[in-house]
Each structure stands twice: as structure tokens, then as C-alpha cells.
Amino acid sequence: MSDSRSVTAQKASLSVGDDKAGRMPAALRHARIIASFEKNGFVSITSLADELNVSGMTIRRDLDVLGKRGLLERTHGGAVAVGPLSGLSFDAEEPAFEQRIRLRALEKSAIAEAAARLVGSGESVGLDVGTSILALANVLAPRRDLRVFTNNLRVGMQMAEGNSTVYILGGQVRVPEFSVIGPQAIAALESHFLDKVFIGVSGLDAHGLYDYSPEDTEVKRAFMASADHVVVLCDSSKFNRRALSRIAPLDGVGTLITETAPQGELAAALDAAGVKVIIAT
Structure with a gap:
């Protein structure tokens, strides 16, 4: 029993560690989310978590932050556009x-x-x-x-x-x-x-x-x-x-x-x- 619990705990620890180790800076992650959002008009938590190699909870927090900035509107399972997307461009990086x-x-x-x-x-x-x-x-x-x-x-x-x-x-x-x-x-x-x-x-x-x-x-x-x-x-x-x-x-x-x-x-x-x-x- 003790060994089983130890293995389970180790797997959980590795899972959390992998998320943190593989996580890109928040600003870059937000830019990647918005780029995907502008391309597709809808972003799902599951697909973003897979794409960015982070947990669904991390993506939910990111979407909440971007929603408060008026860049998107949260929905069940993802986010959608705020108003029409036509004619709108998103700049992910600051030019020199x-x-x-x-x-x-x-x-x-x-x-x-x-x-x-x-x-x-x-x-x-x-x-x-x-x-x-x-x-x-x-x-x-x-x-x-x-x-x-x-x-x-x-x-x-x-x-x-x-x-x-x-x-x-x-x-x-x-x-x-x-x-x-x-x-x-x-x-x-x-x-x-x-x-x-x-x-x-x-x-x-x-x-x-x-x-x-x-x-x-x-x-x-x-x-x-x-x-x-x-x-x-x-x-x-x-x-x-x-x-x-x-x-x-x-x-x-x-x-x-x-x-x-x-x-x-x-x-x-x-x-x-x-x-x-x-x-x-």
C-alpha cells in the first residue's frame, strides 16, 4: 500500500512539475491564445492546454485575465469574440x-x-x-x-x-x-x-x-x-x-x-x- 501511494504521489508530482517546467511566460502564452482566437473565432480550454503544454486550470486563468482586458468573452469550455472580428487585427509582439x-x-x-x-x-x-x-x-x-x-x-x-x-x-x-x-x-x-x-x-x-x-x-x-x-x-x-x-x-x-x-x-x-x-x- 505504501509503495502504491508513493508511486501515485510521484506521478502527480511529475505531472505538476511538467506543467510548470514546460510553461512559457504568461505574456507569450496570452499572445499565443489570442493568435489562435483571432484565427478560429473560438478557443477551447482543452485544445489550448494541449497546444501550450499546460493544465486546463492555467488556461482558465489566462482566459479570465484576457476577458477582463476586453480581448475576449468567456464561455463554457472556452471563449468567443467580443463583437465582430471583421477588420480587427491583433499584434502579438512589440516591434523594435x-x-x-x-x-x-x-x-x-x-x-x-x-x-x-x-x-x-x-x-x-x-x-x-x-x-x-x-x-x-x-x-x-x-x-x-x-x-x-x-x-x-x-x-x-x-x-x-x-x-x-x-x-x-x-x-x-x-x-x-x-x-x-x-x-x-x-x-x-x-x-x-x-x-x-x-x-x-x-x-x-x-x-x-x-x-x-x-x-x-x-x-x-x-x-x-x-x-x-x-x-x-x-x-x-x-x-x-x-x-x-x-x-x-x-x-x-x-x-x-x-x-x-x-x-x-x-x-x-x-x-x-x-x-x-x-x-x-
Whole structure:
């Protein structure tokens, strides 16, 4: 009896250990789940567990997390789409920064110029991460009258070479984005009031704003919570696209600045949420 129980316990231990040993990082696992979901329109717990070599309980937890981010809707035995899938793309991986900064540079420059015109004299301004935000920092740098809060080391260096007062949030540096993340950054924002914050996004659809990084997303939410007015900078290549982390629904946005007018479901959702859309030219 003792040997039988020992063998059974050993098998159970090996089963649990295999799940943990073979488990890929959660962010990558979530991306694989979403990729399968976008391809098939439905994902089952059993098939995902087999594909990713993890337990059904792990997949259930993953689906719950993705459901809370608005990326899918849980069903018995799996998950289905939130709204129609047509025209929707999912970006599983964050492109290299140097690649992104060259992409649609003229459009981002026009968006940055339009965004800068919204910044009033003497305002406190939050700038988060992203290439559109860096373009905005280039425009704002010569001004002397601003107080700028940022978790973007590139933006901090750019603004510090100018004339405004710049505050860098504390925390852990995420490379290669050079963003500052973590509870210290979030706590710093909770103790300040900002007139406006400018948020960069990786995707925008009728259900909200998205970003590649869960860690950056937490700081973006803290920026939004600290601000009187939230401005999103988003070129049209990101329309009807989703990334891993859902930042917020559209009703958390005051103004969207882009270079091409949104159409269809996205335009209707922005209007229903009361978002002012500025078209940069």
C-alpha cells in the first residue's frame, strides 16, 4: 500500500512539475491564445492546454485575465469574440523602437504639432511612452512655462535639453522602450494633479485602447487617473487593432488626435463615448 501511494504521489508530482517546467511566460502564452482566437473565432480550454503544454486550470486563468482586458468573452469550455472580428487585427509582439520611430514619421509629426497646440501656458503635462509622444516632446521642448511629468527616459532627456521643468517618475526601467514602470511610478502619479496627459497606444478599436506591455499599461492608467483631460495620440495604422493589454475603454478619453478620420464602428463608438476627434493635417 505504501509503495502504491508513493508511486501515485510521484506521478502527480511529475505531472505538476511538467506543467510548470514546460510553461512559457504568461505574456507569450496570452499572445499565443489570442493568435489562435483571432484565427478560429473560438478557443477551447482543452485544445489550448494541449497546444501550450499546460493544465486546463492555467488556461482558465489566462482566459479570465484576457476577458477582463476586453480581448475576449468567456464561455463554457472556452471563449468567443467580443463583437465582430471583421477588420480587427491583433499584434502579438512589440516591434523594435527604431523600426517604429521611422514608421509613418510624417503623420506622427503632424499629430504632435496638433497636440502641442492644446497645451496651455503654465500647464502641468504628463507624457508617457511611444514614438508619437516622443514627437510631441520634440515640439514642446523649446517652451519655458511647462511642468512635465514623464515615465519616458527618452522624453525626459529631450525635454531637459529645453527650458521647462521636467520630473522623471521613479521605478524600474523597461528596455528597449526605456519606460519607467512599477509601483513607485504609479504612486508618484497618485500624488499629483495634471492638467493634461498625452497617451500613446498600440491599438484602438470600438472597445478601447491597447498597448503591447502590461507594465506600461499600468502606468498609462495612472496617468489617466491623475489628469483633468486625457489626449490620445494615434495614427490611423493602429485603428481596429488590438494588442495584449487593454488600457481603458473609450469613455476614459477626452480627445483623440489622428491624421485620418475614423470610419464605421470605430467612429460611432468614439462619438457615443463623447471623444473629440482632431484630424491633424
